[in-house]
Amino acid sequence: MKIVIVIVRVLLGLPFLFFGANAIHPFLPMPPMTGDSGTLATIMFQHGWFVFIGTLYVIAGVLLLAGRYVPVALVLLGPILVVILLFHVTLSPKGLAFPILLTVFEVFLIYAYWPAFRGIFSANRPA
Amino acid sequence: MRIVVTGVRILLGLVFFVFGLNIFFHFIPTPSPPGDATTLMMLMFVHGWFKVIGTLEILGGAMLLSGRLVPLGLTILGPILLIIVLFHSTLAPAGLALALFWMLMELYLIYAYRSSFEPVLNPNAKPFDGLPSKKEKGAAAPDSVIE
Numbered sequence: 001m002k003i004v005i006v007i008v009r010v011l012l013g014l015p016f017l018f019f020g021a022n023a024i025h026p027f028l029p030m031p032p033m034t035g036d037s038g039t040l041a042t043i044m045f046q047h048g049w050f051v052f053i054g055t056l057y058v059i060a061g062v063l064l065l066a067g068r069y070v071p072v073a074l075v076l077l078g079p080i081l082v083v084i085l086l087f088h089v090t091l092s093p094k095g096l097a098f099p100i101l102l103t104v105f106e107v108f109l110i111y112a113y114w115p116a117f118r119g120i121f122s123a124n125r126p127a
Numbered sequence: 128m129r130i131v132v133t134g135v136r137i138l139l140g141l142v143f144f145v146f147g148l149n150i151f152f153h154f155i156p157t158p159s160p161p162g163d164a165t166t167l168m169m170l171m172f173v174h175g176w177f178k179v180i181g182t183l184e185i186l187g188g189a190m191l192l193s194g195r196l197v198p199l200g201l202t203i204l205g206p207i208l209l210i211i212v213l214f215h216s217t218l219a220p221a222g223l224a225l226a227l228f229w230m231l232m233e234l235y236l237i238y239a240y241r242s243s244f245e246p247v248l249n250p251n252a253k254p255f256d257g258l259p260s261k262k263e264k265g266a267a268a269p270d271s272v273i274e
Contacts, residue, residue, distance in 0.1 A: 002254070005254045036170055036173070036174065039166065039170060040167070040170050043163050043166060043167050046163070047163065047217040047218060048217060049213065049217065052213060068250050068251070069248070069249075069250050069252070070252055071246070071247040071248075071249070071252050072247060072248065075202075075247060078206075079205075079206035086176060086179060090174040090175060090176065091174060109254075112254040112255070113252055113253075113254050113255075114255060115246065115252070115253075115255050116246040116247050116249060116252045117246070117247065118246070119198065119242065119243035119244065119245070119246050119247075120198045120199055120202055120243055120244065120247070121196070121198070121199055122198065122243060123195050123196060123197075126129065126132045126197075126239040126240050
């Protein structure tokens with residue numbers, strides 16, 4: 001079980017480190033995007049959103065690969081994955097398989113690191 | 128101090144609950160500056176993103192208002208607020224001050240409820256051992272001492 005967790009951690013960390021670096025300093029050829037997905041990506045690119053999101057990708061990817069602050073990395077990637085899924089479901093259904101796979105990894109790791117997240121689901125009083 | 132926490136919790140909850148409902152029922156006009164801000168809002172509206180965001184805002188707002196599952200409500204609203212701040216700082220600066228004010232309230236509540244979030248910030252958080260028998264025995268593991 002422990003080895004599976006390490007493998008999934010690395011498999012989730014690597015793509016986010018890679019694509020985060022690509023979002024900050026594009027080195028992959030950008031596929032021409034047409035229609036609404038192209039408009040959305042252009043607006044996000046022009047106003048620096050990609051650099052911002054790319055930085056979060058890189059931070060989360062490094063933390064997952066290093067095995068330090070893993071729950072923080074999962075908290076960063078959770079909402080990012082929700083939006084990636086939303087983007088592909090509504091605007092670019094062809095690329096949906098890979099984000100779904102990454103989401104499965106994310107959910108598995110949240111389960112694996114559940115002790116760190118239990119407090120969020122408690123009806124706690126303020127400290 | 129508890130009264131301040133309650134006040135901030137209700138105020139932030141109310142804002143998201145009302146504006147979440149507004150996404151579905153449009154009872155408050157929400158102007159956005161022409162140009163990229165409006166283009167982005169239109170895209171999100173046409174493709175139903177606002178329905179998803181509105182639902183999350185209502186859920187998060189209700190959790191803060193009711194005082195039940197407040198940490199989960201803060202977890203849902205945190206990333207939404209981050210994008211609201213990003214949106215205003217890059218595309219619609221007029222609303223930035225207000226957005227930062229809500230963000231400040233969120234951060235204050237995260238601090239007030241820090242006991243729920245501290246385990247997330249543990250640098251050496253370990254995955255739990257999937258086997259139930261070992262889980263009971265390993266109760267002394269550092270990250271299981273949450274309560």
